[in-house]
Amino acid sequence: MRNPEVRSLPVAVRVFPAPAALDGDSRSGKFWRDPEGILFLHTVARPNGPQNLLLGVYRVIIAAQCVEEGLFYGDDLPKADIRVLKAYVARHLSETVAGGVKQLRLLTRREFLRLFYDLAYKARCLVIGSNLPLHLSRLAFDCAPARGFFAGGFSLGLWSYTDKRGRERPNGFRPRICVKYIDHERSLIAFTARNSPDEEDLIPEGSLSGEPKPGYKFPGHFLDLRTLAFALTDEGHSLEAVCESFGVRRGKKRASP
Amino acid sequence: MPQKLPPRNPSQTHRRKVVAARRVGVNTYCTSCGERRSEALIRGSNPIICAACQRSATEHRGVDKHHFAGKANNPATIPVPVNDHRAHLSVAQSDWPTATLINAQGSPLLAGAASVRGFIDTVLYLIERGLLWISDMLEKLDEFLLKKLGPQWWHGTEVERFAPKGKSSAKS
Numbered sequence: 001m002r003n004p005e006v007r008s009l010p011v012a013v014r015v016f017p018a019p020a021a022l023d024g025d026s027r028s029g030k031f032w033r034d035p036e037g038i039l040f041l042h043t044v045a046r047p048n049g050p051q052n053l054l055l056g057v058y059r060v061i062i063a064a065q066c067v068e069e070g071l072f073y074g075d076d077l078p079k080a081d082i083r084v085l086k087a088y089v090a091r092h093l094s095e096t097v098a099g100g101v102k103q104l105r106l107l108t109r110r111e112f113l114r115l116f117y118d119l120a121y122k123a124r125c126l127v128i129g130s131n132l133p134l135h136l137s138r139l140a141f142d143c144a145p146a147r148g149f150f151a152g153g154f155s156l157g158l159w160s161y162t163d164k165r166g167r168e169r170p171n172g173f174r175p176r177i178c179v180k181y182i183d184h185e186r187s188l189i190a191f192t193a194r195n196s197p198d199e200e201d202l203i204p205e206g207s208l209s210g211e212p213k214p215g216y217k218f219p220g221h222f223l224d225l226r227t228l229a230f231a232l233t234d235e236g237h238s239l240e241a242v243c244e245s246f247g248v249r250r251g252k253k254r255a256s257p
Numbered sequence: 258m259p260q261k262l263p264p265r266n267p268s269q270t271h272r273r274k275v276v277a278a279r280r281v282g283v284n285t286y287c288t289s290c291g292e293r294r295s296e297a298l299i300r301g302s303n304p305i306i307c308a309a310c311q312r313s314a315t316e317h318r319g320v321d322k323h324h325f326a327g328k329a330n331n332p333a334t335i336p337v338p339v340n341d342h343r344a345h346l347s348v349a350q351s352d353w354p355t356a357t358l359i360n361a362q363g364s365p366l367l368a369g370a371a372s373v374r375g376f377i378d379t380v381l382y383l384i385e386r387g388l389l390w391i392s393d394m395l396e397k398l399d400e401f402l403l404k405k406l407g408p409q410w411w412h413g414t415e416v417e418r419f420a421p422k423g424k425s426s427a428k429s
Contacts (some may be wrong), residue, residue: 033283037271060268067267100267115268123272124279200276210282210300 037125053138070105072112130225130239153180185230190219294344330371349378
């Protein structure tokens with residue numbers, strides 16, 4: 001059979017090298033242990049408006065089982081919109097396993113931040129989101145230039161308190177989150193230190209003895225799905241496109257205005 | 258059959274479990290009896306031992322008095338093994354609403370709620386410790402006797418009177 005048209009095609013080879021020895025010869029001698037808990041989050045802002053938090057959704061997965069899911073909303077959401085959300089959560093059940101919370105939860109931004117602190121910082125869960133820095137910035141109440149390793153990036157203050165004069169102030173007893181973009185697809189994200197950390201916060205990851213190490217800072221476990229998709233496909237994707245290309249059954253849908 | 262009631266707040270339960278495990282170290286267990294529940298292990302002991310083994314080493318009683326409804330709500334206590342007190346019943350109380358457990362104002366309604374919660378936790382603990390193993394054992398024994406003596410091994414034995422009536426009459 002003749003094929004008169006000969007075309008050249010680019011050939012790419014992706015290599016996944018296996019580590020030579022996983023049991024002790026690595027440079028640091030430490031391996032990342034998969035956190036048992038996962039916190040998914042996604043937020044939305046008003047279309048064509050400021051990027052303030054309008055609404056967010058979250059899902060808590062423990063030992064590969066969804067145990068809790070819910071919605072949270074921004075501080076300035078009008079009461080009429082909150083009523084709509086309350087009606088929504090009253091009508092819908094969450095898709096959790098038998099031992100999970102059956103009721104879809106509705107939280108304010110502050111309530112969600114308490115949950116975020118407990119899971120992402122205290123329980124050291126994996127925080128997952130697509131374009132995660134954007135969602136974290138929507139949760140933040142202030143932003144400052146980052147220092148040290150993250151110099152050139154942003155330092156986001158998520159937790160705050162109201163002082164005697166009624167002003168919202170950054171809470172020094174909670175960590176900040178530093179974000180530094182490497183490029184459009186990749187960014188570094190980590191918690192900073194906080195004032196008066198508890199003893200259990202000073203125990204390094206994977207510690208065999210459980211001994212607190214003075215000065216230890218837990219950096220957090222953050223996974224940006226956009227970076228993961230870029231690593232797997234070598235292409236930049238939006239969440240919608242990622243869901244489509246990976247055949248996600250119920251991917252992101254465009255909401256009608 | 259589920260072995261436990263689901264926690265009221267699974268996220269907070271997970272946080273407490275992870276923090277307790279971190280305090281004693283990764284994959285730690287009692288070098289004396291093999292106890293693996295983090296809450297029962299003594300932090301900083303070298304080698305790691307559990308509370309029950311520590312008590313037995315120091316010739317103390319291995320039984321605690323557990324305030325089943327929380328100390329603030331009811332002074333009544335029940336004796337439970339120290340490891341179960343720390344890793345089971347006190348953990349179950351952590352899942353109660355904080356206001357009920359602390360009952361700072363001494364509300365009689367909260368005290369009542371705590372008594373109900375404490376009774377449920379205690380009964381579940383007794384079911385788990387005292388009854389569940391019997392079901393497992395009976396199923397294994399039935400499997401064993403089926404292999405040894407064949408189907409309907411209970412015919413002509415003292416055990417036959419416990420057989421379900423409908424089934425035994427259909428067979429005979």
